[in-house]
Amino acid sequence: MPRFKKVDFCFMNGEVEESFIADVRINADGQFYCEVPGQIGELIRHAKLDRVFCAYKADGHIQIIYAKDYESLITAIRNAIRETRKPEITETQVIRYRIDVNASVAVDDQGNVCPNAGWPNAKWLLSEAFGQSGAGSPQSLSVQACAMTKKVMRYPGGRTEVKYDLYYAGGDHHGQTNPAELLNAWNGQIYSDKAKEIPYSDESALFFHRLLLGITQLILMIQTATFEQKDLLETIAKCSNGSNLLPDLSNVANKQLPH
DSSP: OOEEEEEEEEEEETTEEEEEEEEEEEOTTSOEEEEEEHHHHHHHHHHTOTTEEEEEOTTSSEEEEEESSHHHHHHHHHHHHHHHTOOEEEEEEEEEEEEEEEOOOEEOTTOOEESSTTSTTOEEOOOGGGTTOOTTSOOEEEEEEEEEEEEEEEOTTSOEEEEEEEOOTTOOTTOOSSHHHHHHTTOOOOOOTTOEEEEOOHHHHHHHHHHHHHHHHHHHHHHHHHSSHHHHHHHHHHHHTTOOSSOOOHHHHTTTOOO
């Protein structure tokens, strides 16, 4: 039968990219046809297209694709090839978080915090959990957390892509009724590669919500008591009379939380 055109194609066979040449011909009935690999033929067969049909060759591996017009033939092949490149997608809910600390921490053999390792039986804690702040440097702590949907896309060629979207457990960013909404009300979106993650649970979301609430209350208390010099002097005077600098925030942190 007359040859009409040759067209080059590439497709994924598992994790291997393969190629073939579609030698498009026209038969006596005016149909366009060509041979394609069995995988492509099966995908076209399962698509059940009106203007395209398949037939096996004698060896059972190569299929011949027929179409009433050239565009239908080529479109069917291209759509089948697209299917070989479509990723497998899995979605899970996670909590992504960052707890960054830069501090110099010394403790004695009883676990008491000391100003430095020169105190009796004290030693520096060299764990990476405390960062790399040298002795005498400012102590710092920052916490960020949010509930997210993790979408993992695994492509036939072996490439993996990961995307994240905020997760509200059926609510939205205005909600205040479920733990995911409460946690994400802190406007946290963590896409950094340095972030860690754990599987989502309501208990974990409430934990991080309370942690952020407690830290923010601590910041408010300290800055209110010390930012202005006159307030700092008043706070020092109160503490000299035996008052605690840090109040008990446990009752405040548990207010208006779901059970």
